[in-house]
Amino acid sequence: xxxxxxxxxxxxxxxxxxxxxxxxxxxxxxxxxxxxxxxxxxxxxxxxxxxxxxxxxxxxxxxxxxxx
Amino acid sequence: xxxxxxxxxxxxxxxxxxxxxxxxxxxxxxxxxxxxxxxxxxxxxxxxxxxxxxxxxxxxxxxxxxxxxxxxxxxxxxxxxxxxxxxxxxxxxxxxxxxxxxxxxxxxxxxxxxxxxxxxxxxxxxxxxxxxxxxxxxxxxxxxxxxxxxxxxxxxxxxxxxxxxxxxxxxxxxxxxxxxxxxxxxxxxxxxxxxxxxxxxxxxxxxxxxxxxxxxxxxxxxxxxxxxxxxxxxxxxxxxxxxxxxxxxxxxxxxxxxxxxxxxxxxxxxxxxxxxxxxxxxxxxxxxxxxxxxxxxxxxxxxxxxxxxxxxxxxxxxxxxxxxxxxxxxxxxxxxxxxxxxxxxxxxxxxxxxxxxxxxxxxxxxxxxxxxxxxxxxxxxxxxxxxxxxxxxxxxxxxxxxxxxxxxxxxxxxxxxxxxxxxxxxxxxxxxxxxxxx
Numbered sequence: 001x002x003x004x005x006x007x008x009x010x011x012x013x014x015x016x017x018x019x020x021x022x023x024x025x026x027x028x029x030x031x032x033x034x035x036x037x038x039x040x041x042x043x044x045x046x047x048x049x050x051x052x053x054x055x056x057x058x059x060x061x062x063x064x065x066x067x068x
Numbered sequence: 069x070x071x072x073x074x075x076x077x078x079x080x081x082x083x084x085x086x087x088x089x090x091x092x093x094x095x096x097x098x099x100x101x102x103x104x105x106x107x108x109x110x111x112x113x114x115x116x117x118x119x120x121x122x123x124x125x126x127x128x129x130x131x132x133x134x135x136x137x138x139x140x141x142x143x144x145x146x147x148x149x150x151x152x153x154x155x156x157x158x159x160x161x162x163x164x165x166x167x168x169x170x171x172x173x174x175x176x177x178x179x180x181x182x183x184x185x186x187x188x189x190x191x192x193x194x195x196x197x198x199x200x201x202x203x204x205x206x207x208x209x210x211x212x213x214x215x216x217x218x219x220x221x222x223x224x225x226x227x228x229x230x231x232x233x234x235x236x237x238x239x240x241x242x243x244x245x246x247x248x249x250x251x252x253x254x255x256x257x258x259x260x261x262x263x264x265x266x267x268x269x270x271x272x273x274x275x276x277x278x279x280x281x282x283x284x285x286x287x288x289x290x291x292x293x294x295x296x297x298x299x300x301x302x303x304x305x306x307x308x309x310x311x312x313x314x315x316x317x318x319x320x321x322x323x324x325x326x327x328x329x330x331x332x333x334x335x336x337x338x339x340x341x342x343x344x345x346x347x348x349x350x351x352x353x354x355x356x357x358x359x360x361x362x363x364x365x366x367x368x369x370x371x372x373x374x375x376x377x378x379x380x381x382x383x384x385x386x387x388x389x390x391x392x393x394x395x396x397x398x399x400x401x402x403x404x405x406x407x408x409x410x411x412x413x414x415x416x417x418x419x420x421x422x423x424x425x426x427x428x429x430x431x432x433x434x435x436x437x438x439x440x441x442x443x444x445x446x447x448x449x450x451x452x453x454x455x456x457x458x459x460x461x462x463x464x465x466x467x468x469x470x471x472x473x474x475x476x477x478x479x480x481x482x483x484x485x486x487x488x489x490x491x492x493x494x495x496x497x498x499x500x501x502x503x504x505x506x
Binding site: 005009041042044045046048049052053054056058059060061064 | 086333
């Protein structure tokens with residue numbers, strides 16, 4: 001882990017969550033419209049990867065009180 | 069930046085297992101809720117009760133045979149009880165080669181495919197692939213997973229990807245020269261074959277501009293890896309994986325062992341005899357793999373049948389993940405011959421390290437009366453005189469005898485007499501159950 005980047009990591013995690021939230025809102029708004037539904041599906045595929053690779057690690061560390 | 073994901077790759081080792089267990093519980097809960105196979109298999113297990121690695125070890129292993137059975141003639145076709153999402157979410161699939169039985173069909177969604185590609189981004193980045201690379205992908209694009217993830221991961225890394233399907237070997241060599249490729253993705257066997265063919269075309273592979281090569285599809289003993297490095301004047305990297313679990317360990321720039329891709333996977337290395345005990349560092353064991361982020365085809369404690377030597381955590385590259393020292397072979401290929409445990413990789417190590425004059429080889433085990441007979445067919449790079457050939461055969465027979473404790477009949481074959489392979493090579497044939505004779 002990179003302790004110096006802790007506050008940046010928190011911001012990154014928040015942005016990833018924000019992207020996912022916006023994508024889901026967009027999906028709701030565009031319900032039944034293929035161009036929106038399918039592109040949102042791709043966006044959510046990428047956010048899954050970002051959450052897996054970054055957000056989950058952050059959450060685990062944060063639950064432990066941050067980096068050593 | 070030396071790391072694709074510095075947060076993850078340098079994560080403190082002591083806290084890694086906590087994340088893996090949390091993800092293990094999540095994937096197990098998902099599997100139980102979505103897949104009839106797991107619902108039935110783990111009927112009495114509550115994922116919330118999995119709190120330690122000892123708890124994990126209480127779950128039964130699954131293997132390819134179990135996957136086949138769960139798919140065979142079951143709906144939704146062709147994934148059956150293994151499907152972890154709705155059929156409408158599946159956007160592609162790959163299948164196993166079916167060499168040991170009916171193929172296993174592996175469904176992918178947009179999400180699960182991105183997850184696989186992400187694992188490969190780590191692998192390519194570790195091997196030094198960057199946006200300045202032109203990567204030639206030497207395989208026939210089809211239903212086998214092979215280098216598909218490598219293709220998409222190289223695009224995501226930012227490389228210029230050159231799809232090398234639907235070309236013969238000379239066509240591929242010409243294309244490599246035409247686009248000035250700097251990187252290759254291929255099987256070790258095909259890497260050697262392309263070099264051999266380039267030499268026949270009057271080219272020196274060392275001058276073709278290839279800087280790095282990532283191999284897949286076959287065990288890559290150090291001797292073969294070094295031979296490829298010498299032949300191409302390139303850095304050659306290994307990784308290990310499979311169609312069902314995805315790639316789960318790979319080499320970094322140190323090229324000294326393979327990093328397990330934690331926490332994408334939970335990897336256990338268990339003793340060969342009972343598949344229940346973690347082996348010690350330096351010991352050979354069977355890799356049991358649980359991919360922790362792929363919901364389309366949940367795999368829980370999958371017996372890969374890959375034999376690996378367990379390493380230690382951490383590396384001078386700064387990554388904290390657990391290492392494996394080497395890939396030794398597959399339990400499928402382990403044979404008892406005249407009472408001696410034999411793996412074909414041991415012959416490959418001798419041939420590639422000590423006999424540069426040999427272009428190809430094949431091992432055939434047959435029955436001669438009640439005795440096992442093991443023949444090593446060898447094809448020289450070029451015609452040899454009788455005396456030179458006789459000397460080579462005698463030296464080789466001695467070296468493989470010392471290495472394996474088995475006596476081989478070494479049988480020379482004319483140049484071009486043995487098959488070449490673009491995907492998995494089949495250099496080992498055991499004919500004993502088929503009546504013996506070759």
